[in-house]
Amino acid sequence: MTSHADQVSVRSAVLPLRPAAGAWLIARKETGELLLSRRGLAWLLVVAVVLSAFALLLVSDTELGLLDNAQVVYDMVGIVIGVGALIGVVAGVDAVGGERERGSLVPLLLVPLPRGALLAGKLGGIAAAWAMTLVVALPYLWAVGSTGQNLGHAVAALIVLGTPVVLGFGAFALGLGARLRSVPAALNAALVVLLLSASPLVIGPGLRRTTIGAAFDAVNPFSAALNAVDAVVIDGERLAAHALAFCAVAVWALAAGWFAWAGMRRLAR
Amino acid sequence: MTIRANTRPGGDPLLELRSVAAAIGGAEILRDVSLRLGRGEILGLLGPNGAGKTTTLSVALGLTAPSRGSARVFGGDPFVDGAAVRARLGALPEGGGFYGWMTAPAYLGFFARLHGLARAPDELAERLVQVGLKPSAGQRIETFSHGMRQRLGLARALLADPLLILLDEPTNGLDPRGRREVHDLLKRLARDGAGILLCTHLLDDVERLCDRISIMVAGVTVRDAALRDLGGGPPADAPRGGRFRLFLSAAGEGRPLPSGVSLVAQEREACVVEIAGSEMPEAAWVEMMFLGWRVREIHRIEDGSSPLERLYLSLTDADPARSAA
Numbered sequence: 288m289t290s291h292a293d294q295v296s297v298r299s300a301v302l303p304l305r306p307a308a309g310a311w312l313i314a315r316k317e318t319g320e321l322l323l324s325r326r327g328l329a330w331l332l333v334v335a336v337v338l339s340a341f342a343l344l345l346v347s348d349t350e351l352g353l354l355d356n357a358q359v360v361y362d363m364v365g366i367v368i369g370v371g372a373l374i375g376v377v378a379g380v381d382a383v384g385g386e387r388e389r390g391s392l393v394p395l396l397l398v399p400l401p402r403g404a405l406l407a408g409k410l411g412g413i414a415a416a417w418a419m420t421l422v423v424a425l426p427y428l429w430a431v432g433s434t435g436q437n438l439g440h441a442v443a444a445l446i447v448l449g450t451p452v453v454l455g456f457g458a459f460a461l462g463l464g465a466r467l468r469s470v471p472a473a474l475n476a477a478l479v480v481l482l483l484s485a486s487p488l489v490i491g492p493g494l495r496r497t498t499i500g501a502a503f504d505a506v507n508p509f510s511a512a513l514n515a516v517d518a519v520v521i522d523g524e525r526l527a528a529h530a531l532a533f534c535a536v537a538v539w540a541l542a543a544g545w546f547a548w549a550g551m552r553r554l555a556r
Numbered sequence: 557m558t559i560r561a562n563t564r565p566g567g568d569p570l571l572e573l574r575s576v577a578a579a580i581g582g583a584e585i586l587r588d589v590s591l592r593l594g595r596g597e598i599l600g601l602l603g604p605n606g607a608g609k610t611t612t613l614s615v616a617l618g619l620t621a622p623s624r625g626s627a628r629v630f631g632g633d634p635f636v637d638g639a640a641v642r643a644r645l646g647a648l649p650e651g652g653g654f655y656g657w658m659t660a661p662a663y664l665g666f667f668a669r670l671h672g673l674a675r676a677p678d679e680l681a682e683r684l685v686q687v688g689l690k691p692s693a694g695q696r697i698e699t700f701s702h703g704m705r706q707r708l709g710l711a712r713a714l715l716a717d718p719l720l721i722l723l724d725e726p727t728n729g730l731d732p733r734g735r736r737e738v739h740d741l742l743k744r745l746a747r748d749g750a751g752i753l754l755c756t757h758l759l760d761d762v763e764r765l766c767d768r769i770s771i772m773v774a775g776v777t778v779r780d781a782a783l784r785d786l787g788g789g790p791p792a793d794a795p796r797g798g799r800f801r802l803f804l805s806a807a808g809e810g811r812p813l814p815s816g817v818s819l820v821a822q823e824r825e826a827c828v829v830e831i832a833g834s835e836m837p838e839a840a841w842v843e844m845m846f847l848g849w850r851v852r853e854i855h856r857i858e859d860g861s862s863p864l865e866r867l868y869l870s871l872t873d874a875d876p877a878r879s880a881a
Contacts, residue, residue, distance in 0.1 A: 304672035312669055316655070324657040390653025394712060396619060398670040399643035468581070 309400040310407035317382065317412020321419060330377060330416075334370055334423050341366050342427040349431070356435035361520045363431050364445045365513055367424040369485050371417050371453040372509075376477045378416045379460030379547075382409040383554065384470040396554070406461075406551045410544070413457030417450065437520050444519045444526055448512040448533060451540035455508060456481055458543035465550030484509040508539035568631055569594050570720040570751040571616055576625035577775075578615050585611040586622070587775040593720070593751045598742065600762035600783075601755040603772035604872045609755045610650050612772070613722050616753070617647055629720065643671065646718030648726050650755075652709045656698030660689055660708050663697060664715060671716045687711045688737055702729040710738065714745070721745065724755045739764055759865050769864065771871050778871050786863040799865070800837035801858045802829050808849030814840060825852065 304312075321327035345362055348354040354362070386392035395405065425442070432438040460477035467473040484507050504510040515532035518524040571593040578586040586608045593599045603609050614620040615627050618634030618641060627634055634641045655663060661680045668675040675683075684690045687707040697708065706729050713721060726742075727735045742765055746752055754766060762769060763783070771779040805825045813819060813829065817840050820828040829844075831837045841851045 304670065309670055312666065316666060320655065320657060324655075386653070390649075390651045391655060392653075393619070393649040394647075394652055394667070394709075395670075397617060397642050397645070397647050397649075398667065399639040399672070400670065401639055 306401055306404035309404040313408025314411025318415040321416055334420055337370055338424055338427045342430055345431050357437055357521045360432040360441045361517055363428055364441050364516050368449040368452055371420045372456040372481055374416050374420050375413050375453045375457030376460040376481050378413045379457040380464040380474045382461050384464030384473045388470050402551045406548055417453045441520045444516045448515055448536055451536040452508050452512050455540035455543040458547040462546040462550035465554045508536045511535035572628045574626045576615055576622045576627055578611055578620050578622045585775055589777050591770045593753055595751050596746050596749050598746050598752045598766045600766035600769040602769055607772040608775040613724055616722055644719045646713035647722040648709045648713045650724040654697045658697055660684055667712050668715050683711045721750055721752045727761055763864055773872055786867055800831045802840055803855040805853040806849050806851040811848040814843035
């Protein structure tokens with residue numbers, strides 16, 4: 288054991304960890320948890336099973352001539368964003384609420400890092416979960432879209448528009464996990480908001496043309512992303528022409544990030 | 557924020573709480589808590605369940621802001637100067653969880669890096685040996701027993717060679733040897749100059765380790781005293797329902813004992829029984845005879861409770877919550 292006199296000189300010689308380095312360490316830990324823990328691997332398996340089921344359904348529809356290739360790719364992109372947001376919500380609630388429930392949050396709060404670095408690390412973990420989802424999804428996208436002309440544009444739209452949507456839902460869920468002391472309550476609240484937002488995937492274009500549907504579309508990040516994906520994949524428009532849609536999902540991600548930051552700041556034991 | 561080094565024994569306290577009140581979820585848990593911990597000192601924080609010990613630790617750790625009073629750690633405000641304070645502080649919180657998918661060295665390495673310390677693998681292994689965990693170094697933490705997790709939590713708390721160590725039930729779940737090892741380790745750390753706040757229900761731990769005690773009841777500090785000042789011998793105001801030892805000659809192998817009576821030692825007919833929670837300990841031998849014991853002679857009755865136990869029982873007997881129950 289270091290003597291106390293030594294200890295003082297050793298401590299004064301140690302440089303404090305830069306917040307960015309701390310955030311990187313935490314993001315790596317979160318990624319490791321996703322890849323090495325049973326819980327993380329189970330969620331990746333769920334992603335693969337869901338995407339397999341939808342890919343099979345969509346390929347069958349294409350074979351039967353019920354859907355054209357562009358429509359199938361558009362549907363698949365929407366499903367990947369939906370599944371990614373679901374994983375983001377689970378990872379977000381688990382990042383703080385789950386750790387608090389398992390008792391591992393307090394040791395993390397006691398490291399000499401600002402809360403912003405902890406938040407950045409946790410969001411890095413959510414980004415890693417989204418990256419894993421994309422890696423799992425790419426073969427399915429190829430399977431349903433390789434015979435058409437728009438697969439590359441679809442993947443680009445998925446990454447550019449899907450990433451802020453998913454990170455926004457992850458940050459929103461993280462903020463709920465930090466504020467609510469119950470993990471089931473935080474998860475339920477986050478899932479209700481996610482299902483409401485993702486409803487354009489289900490309700491179809493007819494209802495979305497009504498006044499209520501249009502108003503809902505205007506504030507819904509999911510709608511902004513899907514409308515732009517629709518234009519790029521089905522109508523063949525350029526992705527750059529949809530900067531407004533990107534701004535809408537970016538605003539959503541920033542607002543959710545602020546919500547998470549405010550939750551982290553008031554986080555106690 | 558600049559943390560004062562405080563390298564002189566008897567200088568500024570490492571931790572000082574003054575008339576602290578704090579609420580969690582709208583409920584006021586702490587009403588008036590004061591304590592002071594200096595270098596090289598081990599302070600035992602005692603109190604019944606719900607007295608606010610864990611919340612007191614939480615205030616000291618900067619995780620809960622006091623609504624009244626002041627909390628100072630190394631002269632700074634732990635809630636405002638959190639990162640700077642936490643760099644020199646080690647803590648074993650209550651019910652601390654772990655990342656079950658990690659091994660113990662990976663876990664310690666992760667926290668060492670978060671503290672900005674580049675601990676070499678052999679140094680981490682040394683830390684594990686210090687808490688008796690080396691044989692388990694290759695196992696995932698999810699396979700660890702409660703006691704092993706407790707040891708790992710202690711290793712994590714000591715990782716950054718902290719000046720101030722806050723421990724919530726550190727010997728909980730440890731076997732007798734492990735407990736002794738932790739006692740020796742904490743004594744050594746205090747000798748090296750660290751200040752240790754020990755939050756526990758085990759009065760035996762407090763008697764073996766602590767220089768001072770602070771007793772809390774219902775969120776209020778009711779006694780802060782040096783352990784040696786508690787003295788020995790039965791006090792005039794000994795609480796009702798203490799613990800006594802009855803030395804007698806009796807035979808009755810296999811016979812049951814009355815409620816609240818336990819056999820401490822027996823050799824032939826020389827027998828020692830401990831009587832807990834009785835106002836008339838001398839009556840225990842009569843009850844033993846009813847249960848078939850052949851009591852031949854009563855040698856003596858001793859008050860078996862320690863001065864600390866008597867003080868604790870007398871102070872916590874006044875706890876309004878307990879009285880109401």
